[in-house]
Amino acid sequence: MSTSAEGTRAESSSGLSRFLKSSIQQVFVFAALILIYIFFMFAAPNFAEPKIALDIVQQAAYIGVMALGATFIIATGGIDLSVGTGMTLVAVMAGVFLSGDWMNLPLGAGLVLILLVGAVMGLLNGLNISVLGLPPFIATLAMMMVARGLALVISGKATISIANQGYVWLANGEIIPGLKNASLIFILMAIVAGVLLNKTLLGRYAIAIGSNEEATRLSGVNVKFWKTMVYVTAGVFMALGAILYSARFGFVQPAEGVGFELNVIAAVVIGGTSLSGGRANIIGTVVGALIMETLKKGLQMMGIAQEWQLVVTGIVVLIAVFVDIVRRKRASAV
Amino acid sequence: MTKLLELKNVSKTFPGVKALQNVQLDLHAGEVLGLCGENGAGKSTLMKILTGIYTPDPGAEIWLQGTKVDVRDVNHARELGLSIIHQELNMVPDLTVAQNLYLGRPGSSKGGFVNDKDLNKMAGDLFDRLGMDINPKSYIRDLSVARQQMVEIARALDFDSKILVMDEPTAALTLQETDALFGMIRDFVTPETGLIYISHRMPEIEEITDRVTVLRDGEYVGTVVTDDVEMREIISMMVGREVSGEARPRTTVESDEVLLKVEGLNTKHLLRDISFEVRKGEVLGFAGLMGAGRTEVARAVFGADPKQSGDTYLHGQKVNIRTAADAVRNGIGYLSEDRKTFGLLLEQDIKQNAVMAAMKDFNIGGFILDGKIKTVGQEMSDRLRVKTPSVNQLLGKLSGGNQQKVVIAKWLVRNCDVLIFDEPTRGIDVGAKEEIYELIEQLSGQGKAIIVISSELPEVLRVSHRIAVMANGRITGFLDNADADQENIMELATVGKTQVVDGAVA
Numbered sequence: 001m002s003t004s005a006e007g008t009r010a011e012s013s014s015g016l017s018r019f020l021k022s023s024i025q026q027v028f029v030f031a032a033l034i035l036i037y038i039f040f041m042f043a044a045p046n047f048a049e050p051k052i053a054l055d056i057v058q059q060a061a062y063i064g065v066m067a068l069g070a071t072f073i074i075a076t077g078g079i080d081l082s083v084g085t086g087m088t089l090v091a092v093m094a095g096v097f098l099s100g101d102w103m104n105l106p107l108g109a110g111l112v113l114i115l116l117v118g119a120v121m122g123l124l125n126g127l128n129i130s131v132l133g134l135p136p137f138i139a140t141l142a143m144m145m146v147a148r149g150l151a152l153v154i155s156g157k158a159t160i161s162i163a164n165q166g167y168v169w170l171a172n173g174e175i176i177p178g179l180k181n182a183s184l185i186f187i188l189m190a191i192v193a194g195v196l197l198n199k200t201l202l203g204r205y206a207i208a209i210g211s212n213e214e215a216t217r218l219s220g221v222n223v224k225f226w227k228t229m230v231y232v233t234a235g236v237f238m239a240l241g242a243i244l245y246s247a248r249f250g251f252v253q254p255a256e257g258v259g260f261e262l263n264v265i266a267a268v269v270i271g272g273t274s275l276s277g278g279r280a281n282i283i284g285t286v287v288g289a290l291i292m293e294t295l296k297k298g299l300q301m302m303g304i305a306q307e308w309q310l311v312v313t314g315i316v317v318l319i320a321v322f323v324d325i326v327r328r329k330r331a332s333a334v
Numbered sequence: 335m336t337k338l339l340e341l342k343n344v345s346k347t348f349p350g351v352k353a354l355q356n357v358q359l360d361l362h363a364g365e366v367l368g369l370c371g372e373n374g375a376g377k378s379t380l381m382k383i384l385t386g387i388y389t390p391d392p393g394a395e396i397w398l399q400g401t402k403v404d405v406r407d408v409n410h411a412r413e414l415g416l417s418i419i420h421q422e423l424n425m426v427p428d429l430t431v432a433q434n435l436y437l438g439r440p441g442s443s444k445g446g447f448v449n450d451k452d453l454n455k456m457a458g459d460l461f462d463r464l465g466m467d468i469n470p471k472s473y474i475r476d477l478s479v480a481r482q483q484m485v486e487i488a489r490a491l492d493f494d495s496k497i498l499v500m501d502e503p504t505a506a507l508t509l510q511e512t513d514a515l516f517g518m519i520r521d522f523v524t525p526e527t528g529l530i531y532i533s534h535r536m537p538e539i540e541e542i543t544d545r546v547t548v549l550r551d552g553e554y555v556g557t558v559v560t561d562d563v564e565m566r567e568i569i570s571m572m573v574g575r576e577v578s579g580e581a582r583p584r585t586t587v588e589s590d591e592v593l594l595k596v597e598g599l600n601t602k603h604l605l606r607d608i609s610f611e612v613r614k615g616e617v618l619g620f621a622g623l624m625g626a627g628r629t630e631v632a633r634a635v636f637g638a639d640p641k642q643s644g645d646t647y648l649h650g651q652k653v654n655i656r657t658a659a660d661a662v663r664n665g666i667g668y669l670s671e672d673r674k675t676f677g678l679l680l681e682q683d684i685k686q687n688a689v690m691a692a693m694k695d696f697n698i699g700g701f702i703l704d705g706k707i708k709t710v711g712q713e714m715s716d717r718l719r720v721k722t723p724s725v726n727q728l729l730g731k732l733s734g735g736n737q738q739k740v741v742i743a744k745w746l747v748r749n750c751d752v753l754i755f756d757e758p759t760r761g762i763d764v765g766a767k768e769e770i771y772e773l774i775e776q777l778s779g780q781g782k783a784i785i786v787i788s789s790e791l792p793e794v795l796r797v798s799h800r801i802a803v804m805a806n807g808r809i810t811g812f813l814d815n816a817d818a819d820q821e822n823i824m825e826l827a828t829v830g831k832t833q834v835v836d837g838a839v840a
Contacts, residue, residue, distance in 0.1 A: 198702075199701055199702050199704070200697070200700045200701055200702060201693055201697050201700050201702065202700065204686075204693065204702055205693075207682070208679055208682065208686075208690065211679040211680070211681050211682055212675070212678065212679050212680070214675060214676050215675070215676050215677050215678055215679060215690075216679070216690070217638075217658055217659075218636070218638055218658045218668060218670065218676050218677070219658075219662070219690040219691040219744065220658055220659045220661065220662025220663065220691050220748070221659065221690075221691075221693070222657075222659050278679070278681045278682075279681065
């Protein structure tokens with residue numbers, strides 16, 4: 001029962017207070033990252049070294065880049081379960097395109113094809129969802145299985161090495177000395193995603209669809225087309241993630257990638273993007289990915305078993321979403 | 335007369351907002367008390383305090399039959415004999431009537447096991463006692479809204495409620511169903527019970543209530559005996575000024591040019607052979623009972639729902655409209671009866687909502703022109719006098735009237751020639767209604783062709799130059815405003831079958 005009179009009185013809108021209000025989630029998430037970081041500085045030996053911080057960014061890069069794409073899908077109220085095994089399939093295809101025993105294509109052509117594979121997978125997801133009307137959960141669950149199967153079939157279950165120097169350089173080289181290219185690409189893609197979300201029709205329509213799909217359709221927006229484009233975009237980000245992942249070590253294990261989709265979704269959700277759609281936050285996603293990687297690295301350096309890292313990450317997801325719900329309830333309480 | 339219920343000095347503060355301030359209310363045994371006020375006047379908040387959903391600020395007193403009580407929560411309220419039937423029905427569509435009736439009720443299960451046979455029997459007995467003809471085994475999703483409401487009423491009565499609150503119960507009911515509801519209300523009220531009836535609809539207040547309490551802006555205005563006052567006086571208490579009841583359009587149609595023509599429109603389930611035309615600068619009203627097919631006409635013309643056959647002409651040119659995007663491209667705008675579901679992005683701000691249908695004019699190569707959006711949003715907000723501190727305000731925080739203005743702005747920014755208003759003032763304050771009517775008048779004056787669908791006959795008569803009346807999916811007649819009155823519209827609306835088939839609404 002919110003009304004204009006109430007709303008008007010509640011809203012005092014100086015630019016600064018409005019900024020704080022709209023970005024309070026970012027502030028929260030960022031503060032959480034700093035707190036976690038400070039905790040490990042005391043708890044884990046050598047964690048305070050700057051090198052560790054750079055490592056964290058580098059290692060967060062592939063999940064982070066995929067999470068940037070997933071942010072758009074989740075903004076529409078959708079979900080992508082195929083991003084983990086899809087990443088592996090794309091990486092396997094990267095091996096097929098670039099490695100010596102297969103097609104051995106030049107790097108440039110290979111990269112274009114790799115991104116294209118990601119885009120096509122996104123396109124298929126998008127068409128299944130918007131044209132056939134399948135729920136995103138089901139459509140991408142199916143794609144997750146298909147991708148896993150294909151990755152195993154194409155690779156013959158064998159590890160594929162991508163011994164292309166240029167390819168490995170994409171992740172491990174340092175255009176900016178001291179900063180691995182993977183980190184640089186992560187940062188650049190975050191900027192691209194931020195622009196796409198906030199300054200282009202793609203992002204605007206993604207949020208509008210997540211906010212109220214029917215009202216958006218009745219505003220004359222071609223919802224099917226734009227939804228499909230969102231999944232294509234996410235597919236391209238997934239392919240970039242696959243490049244960063246496989247180029248890091250120069251080989252691909254086709255059985256990997258299962259469960260990565262959950263890390264991607266967790267990064268987006270920790271960042272404050274609403275799973276019910278209509279609200280998305282690129283900086284949040286970046287910080288969300290960093291939080292997950294910081295926990296992993298910090299617990300690892302404290303000598304805590306990997307299994308416990310999962311437990312802690314799970315708890316962080318719960319806390320992040322809970323804080324967001326409490327905050328929003330307060331904001332809309334009338 | 336004994337006072338069944340007395341509320342004294344009730345205030346309620348929400349963060350930053352004073353929703354109620356020292357409000358009082360008393361309900362006599364054996365009466366129906368109307369509770370009136372514009373949206374946001376605090377009616378629902380007051381009733382939520384009474385039924386334990388909200389806790390009032392300290393100092394509030396609730397007296398039941400001379401005893402001071404503290405309503406702790408909803409269950410406690412029920413124990414005290416206080417029940418409320420909310421505007422939005424609280425039912426689980428995928429459970430049966432009986433399962434819904436006893437959902438969450440102690441004693442409806444044994445050791446965690448539910449026995450549907452028992453529930454059905456209990457529900458059947460209850461309906462027999464109340465004289466309601468409802469099958470306990472029907473699924474709620476298969477019942478019409480009116481019958482769902484009957485189930486809600488049955489549930490409230492089953493609690494042995496002494497005091498029943500109904501919040502806008504007739505919003506989705508047909509006239510016959512409303513009559514049936516009133517019958518039930520009269521049966522409910524005995525010398526031991528009382529009922530509080532919240533409604534915007536003055537004829538209903540006049541018919542069913544004994545006294546009326548009016549709130550305005552969270553404060554108590556006064557209580558009057560229904561028979562002693564004219565409804566106009568109650569409205570003026572609500573809005574703080576006089577409102578006339580018999581208004582008609584103040585403009586005439588200048589042009590003979592037909593802007594929109596629809597011929598032989600049929601849909602699979604409901605519409606049969608719908609043909610009409612709207613001239614430049616004309617407002618064509620669509621009247622009819624609920625379920626007659628008015629909204630379906632609008633949605634089919636707009637391409638929101640598929641049609642089986644029928645042609646649409648704009649400016650004399652045949653156009654092919656199969657999707658909403660086609661309609662918008664051809665300059666047709668549709669303002670849905672359900673703004674929140676079909677018209678607005680509640681979590682987005684005014685300026686974004688205003689340009690939502692015209693994004694093609696607000697981007698270059700896919701990049702959004704934020705500055706232009708802000709300028710145009712501001713311009714529209716000023717022109718339509720949206721009451722808001724800024725165009726960055728989220729739509730969810732605006733009142734119904736201001737939300738409606740933003741939906742209008744959306745189609746003005748798109749520069750539509752044809753505007754279809756479906757229930758343009760539903761859920762809007764009495765005072766803001768006139769503003770919307772004036773806007774419609776202005777728009778027709780600018781040469782737009784306008785269709786207004788409305789269930790409120792005074793509204794149809796107020797804005798339409800011509801009126802198309804529908805019944806059972808057909809147009810049963812056209813009336814010029816000068817010849818039209820509530821009686822002859824109702825005659826046409828009830829042509830043929832007098833009852834509208836349950837569930838005929840697609």
